[in-house]
Amino acid sequence: MNPHPGRAGGWWAWTFLLFTSWLWAAPQAEFAHVWIPRLERAPRIEDFLAMKPAPEWEGKLAKIDRFVQREPRDGEPASQRTEVYLGYDDKNFYAIYVCFDDQPHKIRARLSRREDIWEDDSVELMLDTFHDRRRAYGFFSNPLGVQSDTIWTEGQEFDDSFDTIWKSEGRLTAQGYVVWMSIPFRSLRFASSDPKTWGILLNRDVRRVNEESFWPQYSTRVAGRLNQAGTAEGLEKISPGRNLQLIPYGIFRSYKEPDLRDPYHPTYSQRDAFGQIGLDGKIVLKDKFVLDVTANPDFSQIESDEPQITVNQRFEVQFPEKRPFFLENASYFQTPIPLLFTRRIGDPQWGARLTGKDGPWAMGLMVADDSSPGQIVPKDDPNNGKKAYFAVGRVSRDLGSQSSIGVMFTDREFVGGYNRVGGIDGRFRLNQNWIAEAQGVVSSTLCSESSLCTPGEYLAGPAAEVLLHRQGRKLNYFMDYSNRSDGFRTYSGFDPQPDIHNLSQRVQYSFRPEGRRLISWGPHVELYHTFDHQGNYLNSGYEPGLKAEFTGQTFVQVLYAKEMELLRPRDFSVLPENRKYVRHTTEVTFESGYYRPVTLHVDYRFGSRINYDPVAGQAPFLAGRTSANATVTVRPYKSLRVDNTYLLFRLHNREASTGSMNNHIVRSKWNYQFTRRASFRFIGEYDAVLANPAFTWLTTSKNFNADFLITYLLQPNTAVYVGYNSNLENVLSPLLADGDGNLLRGTRFVNDGKNLFVKASYLFRF
Secondary structure: OOOOOOHHHHHHHHHHHHHHHHHOOOOOOOOOEEEOOEOOOOOOHHHHOOOOOOHHHOOOOEEEOOOEEEEOOOOOEOOOOEEEEEEEOOOEEEEEEEEEOOOHHHOOOOOOOOOOOOOOOEEEEEEEOOOOOOEEEEEEEOOOOOEEEEEEEOOOEEEOOOOOOOEEEEEEEOOEEEEEEEEEHHHOOOOOOOOEEEEEEEEEEEHHHOEEEEEOOOOOOOOOOHHHOEEEEEEOOOOOOOOEEEEEEEEEEEEEEEEOOOOOOOEEEEEEEEEEEEEEEEEEEOOOEEEEEEEOOOOOOOOOOOOOOOOOOOOOOOOOOOOHHHHOOHHHHOOOOOOOOHHHOOOOOEEEEEEEEEOOEEEEEEEEEEOHHHOOOOOOOOOOOOOEEEEEEEEEEEEOOOEEEEEEEEEEEEOOEEEEEEEEEEEEEOOOOEEEEEEEEEEEEEOOOOOOOOOOOEEEEEEEEEEEEEOOOOEEEEEEEEEEOOOOOOOOOOOOOOOEEEEEEEEEEOEOOOOOOEEEEEEEEEEEEEEOOOOOEEEEEEEEEEEEEEOOOEEEEEEEEEEEEEEOOOOOOOOOOOEEEEEEEEEEEEEEOOOOOEEEEEEEEEEEEEEOOOOOOOOOEEEEEEEEEEEEEEOOOOOEEEEEEEEEEEEEOOOOOOOEEEEEEEEEEEEEEOOOOEEEEEEEEEEEEEEOOOOOOOOOEEEEEEEEEEEEEEEOOEEEEEEEEEEEEEEOOOOOEOOOOOEOEEEEEEEEEEEEEEEEEOOEEO
């Protein structure tokens, strides 16, 4: 490959896309079949607690057994016997899992909040209701009936934002456990034709031995999930029967928070005892498309961000989306280049989204406003109070077996300025192991915000991405080629570094002794090279490592990295010329759930790293680096979960005994589950940046945040929340700023923020 392809280099992606477009058809496998009988009445969990159907149910339900392992011993029979009984009536699909265990006292089952079941034993029902082997509903339950649901999309895996109404019960028995599921057809979408043929996949996980078993066989030797699913037949004269869903909400709130719109004159903003109402709606069109709308939405911090190190970062740190309206059906907008990152829509007052599929065509459209750009500027700024407007659309068409091609367009408008991006993307299944993805886009930007670029500046340019990956039992390979022109921007997406073309590759090989303790081990290596379009060699890295997997959900990894980074005067104005830095990092990672009440994760790194935040006027320099990320989850009994996290990031002067910057984050999260519906959560987080003024321009800052939340979740979207948040920080009172707009710090904690809210919502389905 030409190491200096220049501006046009990324467009070889188009050649790759056209060359592979005729290769999409993967060999067809022979699919397992099951005939689902129609029932006269609904089965109950009590009918199966003897670990077999009651006499009145003998022969009336479809029975599936002979589960096959995927992990750890692909292709071998499951170590524990599982029987699943299936049936349906006019309104519901039923699945009853009878799970035998030769050590029932070791079954992992806790009473936890909805979705928090992944450290427990569990069962899964996956239904591909359009039978296109591309998207499917997933319904999970632990042995106590705690639910989780998801959407699986090939190439994107699980979308846990999906929430719908269904019923589950679970009981432990002397021989194992039984799980009963009832899935209303009103909670699904499927074609109106009769009779219906669906894809189906059944799963059971035994956590203590890292075992995943499936019916039919779902092998690691073949890429893809739904292409290995079975076929369910016999479903007829059923309908979703739902076309309207309304979720009104009401909230009472009181808050106080810093107002930093004018960085040189900081103050406080507060309101006492005010309320607001809003509405979310969902309309199903012809059982194929869903129109979601929201008016005056509230995004109170019911879910909090996980802590991340944000100091000494050259580029923006990405925090994942948490808001349900933007999470649901996000897979319709997902492409190799992340053109939609919905946290860019900070404070919407309304929004609408249309998603769905008709035959081989899939479509996603979204529009929303955003008040946040007009809220972060001073009151005398002409942009104060103005809104940004977003419009996003993507249409894709299925090709052959599990391949597709699509087009996408995004537009963000703000007070005469705009950012528009459009292009084509494709996913191609080359054979049972190899998958390729490619995307080419062009952006056009007229800037109107000083926080993003120079007002009045016009930018334009192309971007391209090509991915090639192999999925197999032992050998896995991943290649990613990225090209971003100097003028490419996406203000609706997340793509922080323009003017690059990068090639990264990762190859991993696993030896699989699959013994009583050691399951697999093997080496992996990652290589990457980054140039700008002027031929400057910006980055390179060589990262070999070794990883081993043991029973008890235990993993050990050792990695060494040697990396080069070139900083230019355009990156740091204090540099008179390009300067190259070479850094080294050694990393050790350990993770284990061997002891049932405790789960441990530790990531420790040491070596060197660039100090991007030196004293004003000094150039960035290479410093010593130590970092750690440790999480200990303790579950002393089935209703209580405590997650304790400690993050350390330390830079120090390698040539002297003084000079350092230390960032400590300590977080403790307590969740007590009174019942499956009622819970209490507390989060306490301490964040301190301890800075030596001879080493960095950063100032010492300390922050403590306490977050309390009581939840009563009757069902998805029908809930009551009571929350209180208080923040303490070492700021001056009243707030003062220095000449650069930075808050002045003191030695004492000041309560600079608090928020109390009570929120209630209710789901109406018609």
